[in-house]
Amino acid sequence: MLIHLPGGGPANIPLLVSMAGWVLFSGYWSVAAKSSSPAKSSESRASRRVHELLVNAALLLVLLPVRGLTQRFLPEASFVVWAGLSIQAASGLLGVWARRHLGSYWSGEITIKVDHRLIQSGPYRFVRHPIYTAMLGMFVGTAIVSGQLHAILGLVMVAFAYWRKIRLEEANLRNAFGEEYAGYRRDTGALVPGRRKAR
Numbered sequence: 001m002l003i004h005l006p007g008g009g010p011a012n013i014p015l016l017v018s019m020a021g022w023v024l025f026s027g028y029w030s031v032a033a034k035s036s037s038p039a040k041s042s043e044s045r046a047s048r049r050v051h052e053l054l055v056n057a058a059l060l061l062v063l064l065p066v067r068g069l070t071q072r073f074l075p076e077a078s079f080v081v082w083a084g085l086s087i088q089a090a091s092g093l094l095g096v097w098a099r100r101h102l103g104s105y106w107s108g109e110i111t112i113k114v115d116h117r118l119i120q121s122g123p124y125r126f127v128r129h130p131i132y133t134a135m136l137g138m139f140v141g142t143a144i145v146s147g148q149l150h151a152i153l154g155l156v157m158v159a160f161a162y163w164r165k166i167r168l169e170e171a172n173l174r175n176a177f178g179e180e181y182a183g184y185r186r187d188t189g190a191l192v193p194g195r196r197k198a199r
Contacts, residue, residue, distance in 0.1 A: 039113055
């Protein structure tokens with residue numbers, strides 16, 4: 001599914017569509033971020049920068065070809081491309097749904113807002129971090145569209161980024177909400193629906 005641009009170079013149309021999906025999602029996120037409440041406490045700027053660096057580098061790895069890593073791990077077939085774009089779109093919609101339920105309590109940083117309450121509605125009834133589920137799903141969708149080995153490296157990097165962030169965020173929420181959060185954590189999965197086993 002390559003076309004040749006006026007300058008003579010090839011362009012992968014499905015990957016351009018996937019990139020456009022990321023641009024639209026980022027645009028929505030930037031607009032929605034303006035409604036966030038003030039924070040009572042927040043993670044350090046250095047910690048936030050580590051997360052941003054990992055996620056941005058992962059996105060570049062998923063989207064852009066890397067010399068020596070352009071071998072395909074998936075066939076270059078239309079059903080594969082459609083599957084990837086569908087996963088990306090569905091994940092993006094999940095992210096929007098979760099963001100709307102979180103409302104003014106959302107923040108890019110790990111924070112506790114002024115008058116913060118624990119949201120357990122919408123997708124938060126099923127998973128504790130549906131926005132992270134959505135982000136990881138979007139990365140998976142784009143990696144499928146790419147179908148090349150460099151995309152797997154991007155997936156590994158973004159998985160580490162969100163593993164790190166979940167650990168930090170859950171510690172923060174336990175400190176803020178105590179037994180309320182402990183009970184919520186027992187009843188829901190972190191990224192996929194499922195009740196945790198009692199220990």
